Amino acid sequence: MTPTAPPPGEVLFLLAGDPDDIAAACADLLPADIAEGMNDLPVEGGVRILTAIPFHLAVQVVDEPSLERRDELIELLEDDFAIPLIQALSADQQVRLFRDLKEADRTRLLHVLDAPTRNQLKLLMSFPPQSAGGLMTTEFLGVPPSWTALQVRLNISQVGEAKETVYAIYVLDEKTQKLLRIVSLREVIMAQSDTPIGRIGEGRKPVTAHPLMDREDVARLISKYNLLAIPVVDDAGHVLGICTVDDVIDALISEQTEDVQKFGGMGSVTEPYLDVGFWTLFRKRVGWLSVLFLGQTLTATAMGAFESEISHAVVLSLFIPLIISSGGNSGSQATSLLIRAMALNEVTLRDWWRVMARELPAGVALGMVLAALGAARIILWQQFGFHDYGPYHVLIAGAVGLSLVGVVAFGSVAGSMLPFLLRRLGFDPASASAPFVATLVDVTGLLIYFSAAYLVLRGTVL
Amino acid sequence: MTPTAPPPGEVLFLLAGDPDDIAAACADLLPADIAEGMNDLPVEGGVRILTAIPFHLAVQVVDEPSLERRDELIELLEDDFAIPLIQALSADQQVRLFRDLKEADRTRLLHVLDAPTRNQLKLLMSFPPQSAGGLMTTEFLGVPPSWTALQVRLNISQVGEAKETVYAIYVLDEKTQKLLRIVSLREVIMAQSDTPIGRIGEGRKPVTAHPLMDREDVARLISKYNLLAIPVVDDAGHVLGICTVDDVIDALISEQTEDVQKFGGMGSVTEPYLDVGFWTLFRKRVGWLSVLFLGQTLTATAMGAFESEISHAVVLSLFIPLIISSGGNSGSQATSLLIRAMALNEVTLRDWWRVMARELPAGVALGMVLAALGAARIILWQQFGFHDYGPYHVLIAGAVGLSLVGVVAFGSVAGSMLPFLLRRLGFDPASASAPFVATLVDVTGLLIYFSAAYLVLRGTVL
Numbered sequence: 001m002t003p004t005a006p007p008p009g010e011v012l013f014l015l016a017g018d019p020d021d022i023a024a025a026c027a028d029l030l031p032a033d034i035a036e037g038m039n040d041l042p043v044e045g046g047v048r049i050l051t052a053i054p055f056h057l058a059v060q061v062v063d064e065p066s067l068e069r070r071d072e073l074i075e076l077l078e079d080d081f082a083i084p085l086i087q088a089l090s091a092d093q094q095v096r097l098f099r100d101l102k103e104a105d106r107t108r109l110l111h112v113l114d115a116p117t118r119n120q121l122k123l124l125m126s127f128p129p130q131s132a133g134g135l136m137t138t139e140f141l142g143v144p145p146s147w148t149a150l151q152v153r154l155n156i157s158q159v160g161e162a163k164e165t166v167y168a169i170y171v172l173d174e175k176t177q178k179l180l181r182i183v184s185l186r187e188v189i190m191a192q193s194d195t196p197i198g199r200i201g202e203g204r205k206p207v208t209a210h211p212l213m214d215r216e217d218v219a220r221l222i223s224k225y226n227l228l229a230i231p232v233v234d235d236a237g238h239v240l241g242i243c244t245v246d247d248v249i250d251a252l253i254s255e256q257t258e259d260v261q262k263f264g265g266m267g268s269v270t271e272p273y274l275d276v277g278f279w280t281l282f283r284k285r286v287g288w289l290s291v292l293f294l295g296q297t298l299t300a301t302a303m304g305a306f307e308s309e310i311s312h313a314v315v316l317s318l319f320i321p322l323i324i325s326s327g328g329n330s331g332s333q334a335t336s337l338l339i340r341a342m343a344l345n346e347v348t349l350r351d352w353w354r355v356m357a358r359e360l361p362a363g364v365a366l367g368m369v370l371a372a373l374g375a376a377r378i379i380l381w382q383q384f385g386f387h388d389y390g391p392y393h394v395l396i397a398g399a400v401g402l403s404l405v406g407v408v409a410f411g412s413v414a415g416s417m418l419p420f421l422l423r424r425l426g427f428d429p430a431s432a433s434a435p436f437v438a439t440l441v442d443v444t445g446l447l448i449y450f451s452a453a454y455l456v457l458r459g460t461v462l
Numbered sequence: 463m464t465p466t467a468p469p470p471g472e473v474l475f476l477l478a479g480d481p482d483d484i485a486a487a488c489a490d491l492l493p494a495d496i497a498e499g500m501n502d503l504p505v506e507g508g509v510r511i512l513t514a515i516p517f518h519l520a521v522q523v524v525d526e527p528s529l530e531r532r533d534e535l536i537e538l539l540e541d542d543f544a545i546p547l548i549q550a551l552s553a554d555q556q557v558r559l560f561r562d563l564k565e566a567d568r569t570r571l572l573h574v575l576d577a578p579t580r581n582q583l584k585l586l587m588s589f590p591p592q593s594a595g596g597l598m599t600t601e602f603l604g605v606p607p608s609w610t611a612l613q614v615r616l617n618i619s620q621v622g623e624a625k626e627t628v629y630a631i632y633v634l635d636e637k638t639q640k641l642l643r644i645v646s647l648r649e650v651i652m653a654q655s656d657t658p659i660g661r662i663g664e665g666r667k668p669v670t671a672h673p674l675m676d677r678e679d680v681a682r683l684i685s686k687y688n689l690l691a692i693p694v695v696d697d698a699g700h701v702l703g704i705c706t707v708d709d710v711i712d713a714l715i716s717e718q719t720e721d722v723q724k725f726g727g728m729g730s731v732t733e734p735y736l737d738v739g740f741w742t743l744f745r746k747r748v749g750w751l752s753v754l755f756l757g758q759t760l761t762a763t764a765m766g767a768f769e770s771e772i773s774h775a776v777v778l779s780l781f782i783p784l785i786i787s788s789g790g791n792s793g794s795q796a797t798s799l800l801i802r803a804m805a806l807n808e809v810t811l812r813d814w815w816r817v818m819a820r821e822l823p824a825g826v827a828l829g830m831v832l833a834a835l836g837a838a839r840i841i842l843w844q845q846f847g848f849h850d851y852g853p854y855h856v857l858i859a860g861a862v863g864l865s866l867v868g869v870v871a872f873g874s875v876a877g878s879m880l881p882f883l884l885r886r887l888g889f890d891p892a893s894a895s896a897p898f899v900a901t902l903v904d905v906t907g908l909l910i911y912f913s914a915a916y917l918v919l920r921g922t923v924l
Binding site: 256266288322 | 615710
């Protein structure tokens with residue numbers, strides 16, 4: 001029963017037809033479906049669709065947050081079509097468009113827009129794109145406290161079309177224009193017609209966001225208080241705009257993509273995978289990969305320091321990948337736990353010692369399990385004759401076990417402390433990617449392994 | 463300006479006071495804040511708060527999705543308080559509560575609930591918890607098409623309090639009760655009072671969800687069409703309930719936590735990090751860590767096969783951690799890209815060869831960059847006398863470079879194909895964790911390295 005966009009082939013066929021056919025084919029579709037169909041077409045196809053369908057529908061399509069290449073579409077459209085279209089967009093989508101436009105187009109189009117739209121755009125563009133101010137739209141319903149419920153209802157029936165949401169009504173002080181309270185449309189409908197809106201929900205404090213609040217924190221407030229929109233309020237108490245729940249969902253999905261990719265150790269790629277150019281993808285990956293590689297060259301230095309130990313007991317080298325990767329894996333687990341706990345505000349900076357006090361014993365316990373597995377593997381292989389680890393194989397098993405306890409414990413502690421360190425230094429804790437943790441832990445893992453081997457095997461093979 | 467819960471210490475102090483003091487302290491707080499405060503207290507403290515505050519506020523607090531240990535609270539409350547409280551909860555929170563309750567409590571409480579509540583609960587609990595049916599609530603506003611806009615408005619003012627959302631109105635066929643259309647409250651308010659609701663938005667098809675649809679797909683529909691709620695409709699076209707946007711946000715946040723933790727290579731932990739017991743955390747981690755460890759023991763087997771090569775040229779062992787970790791890092795990048803692309807439906811199973819055709823050249827290009835860095839590192843260190851890699855150091859640099867190209871290309875291809883393979887086998891592609899990929903790539907990395915070394919160094923050090 002869900003409406004779906006026609007397959008790209010069908011749309012391409014339609015584009016060969018005349019504008020009336022295109023309009024007829026789009027008549028049954030929702031704006032989000034038309035936008036999705038346009039994303040699969042060359043930009044010229046999108047332009048044909050926008051100019052063929054009724055203007056009010058074209059506005060709704062370009063207002064869809066999921067529409068891609070909005071800047072290229074606008075550049076291809078005639079100005080006498082593009083300018084009314086831009087003016088009709090909601091403020092948050094205007095901002096997104098102008099952020100994407102080329103410098104020359106931006107300047108030219110800003111000058112032909114009417115003065116109120118231009119000034120508002122300039123204000124909104126002054127906020128960082130990932131802040132509440134950068135996400136907000138300015139079309140909200142503000143009313144004085146003296147209006148009655150009936151007046152508010154009549155007002156909505158007149159101006160409702162132009163507002164992003166009419167489900168939250170902002171009661172503003174008549175003189176200072178400061179936000180007094182938020183009343184829901186449900187409350188307005190349920191109230192007696194002659195009740196002044198200032199009497200609804202008296203004593204209730206509004207939940208608000210600061211314009212510079214990060215979009216993830218905005219999402220957290222909206223989710224915690226089950227809001228449909230949150231007002232963005234400056235230090236003086238004036239409402240600058242509102243962030244609606246649908247913007248927040250889009251922001252959450254982008255944030256999720258960013259976090260997974262960061263944890264995988266790369267720059268964030270927000271465009272669909274198959275649409276990103278080969279060299280763009282290459283550039284996003286090569287930076288971190290090279291940095292991690294240079295970090296990893298320290299393992300060659302560490303190994304070089306133990307070259308004579310290895311030449312005396314080549315058998316020691318056999319367990320190097322096993323031991324250092326165990327440290328990396330336990331570190332990666334701890335990091336993923338802590339990144340999430342920090343993102344959800346379950347853990348704050350001052351909890352670092354409580355985390356350390358859990359991760360150290362947890363790491364030792366986990367290391368002991370792996371140590372038992374590792375030692376058993378060596379002794380069983382020797383018994384069954386799968387491999388000959390020499391006369392000191394029990395001691396070697398002991399050295400491997402001992403270093404596993406040390407390496408896994410170190411991995412858990414380092415992996416859990418890294419997000420704290422990054423946050424303390426002002427970075428996003430999510431930058432602590434799995435490869436980053438593994439690289440950190442590998443060099444130390446080698447030092448722990450060779451120290452344990454020296455301790456256990458001194459006087460025998462070493 | 464954002465209301466915040468009092469610090470736990472303050473709440474504990476209040477709990478020593480009498481119920482009136484507790485009620486007075488809670489009077490200024492929003493239900494979500496009281497729920498948050500209760501999460502930080504022992505369960506007995508929560509019980510004291512619930513019984514001290516007005517009953518309608520207690521219902522709102524227990525209805526908060528963020529409230530934890532709801533089952534323990536209900537078990538501690540007297541039945542003559544608990545039963546009306548449960549009856550007053552919204553259907554989706556009743557389901558969550560009954561899913562958490564102990565078997566004995568569940569059976570007992572189900573029997574004392576009134577028949578409509580009991581039957582509805584049984585229906586809702588029959589759907590999987592992470593499906594649309596498991597998320598939905600049944601309090602929605604269904605009206606016949608003949609009602610006028612005025613009748614609908616009057617109806618909302620009478621029954622609005624009991625509905626989860628009144629902002630979407632479901633127009634149901636008078637005879638069959640099938641869903642005809644969804645009309646927004648905005649449209650009802652903007653329509654003339656005498657317009658029949660069946661005439662609003664004629665020809666528009668409703669966007670609906672199937673009861674067994676996964677919550678991530680529900681979130682995607684709500685986000686794509688910017689909805690506040692989506693009706694859950696059975697195959698016969700009857701509305702079973704609705705999923706609201708706030709449930710979807712909560713589902714998205716849980717899904718995000720699960721994905722990051724899976725990618726970190728562990729079972730998912732949904733409770734706050736510091737609240738999870740030590741041994742629970744241990745159990746969630748030790749499983750995957752042991753499986754990965756057993757996979758990694760294959761590296762010891764692979765290394766064992768090359769023991770004589772290592773003893774001839776110990777210098778080869780120095781670059782083992784560097785080379786295998788580079789494969790793991792490039793694999794982890796590719797996996798994180800593909801997991802996300804699959805989660806967002808940007809890439810489907812049949813795209814595997816298009817992905818392969820990108821990842822292979824990308825991997826070769828990335829490998830060549832690392833090869834240049836690695837070879838330069840060896841030759842420079844030799845020139846500056848930091849380390850003596852012997853008379854064949856240029857050949858060794860060549861072998862390291864050649865294997866880096868092979869290992870990084872293999873890592874990119876393996877890392878990008880693994881999510882496809884998992885999905886094909888019916889697993890969640892997000893199970894392809896960074897440590898899982900690294901383990902897969904490490905063994906092959908060793909084979910590639912020693913083959914390249916044999917090719918380049920045969921007749922010299924080997």
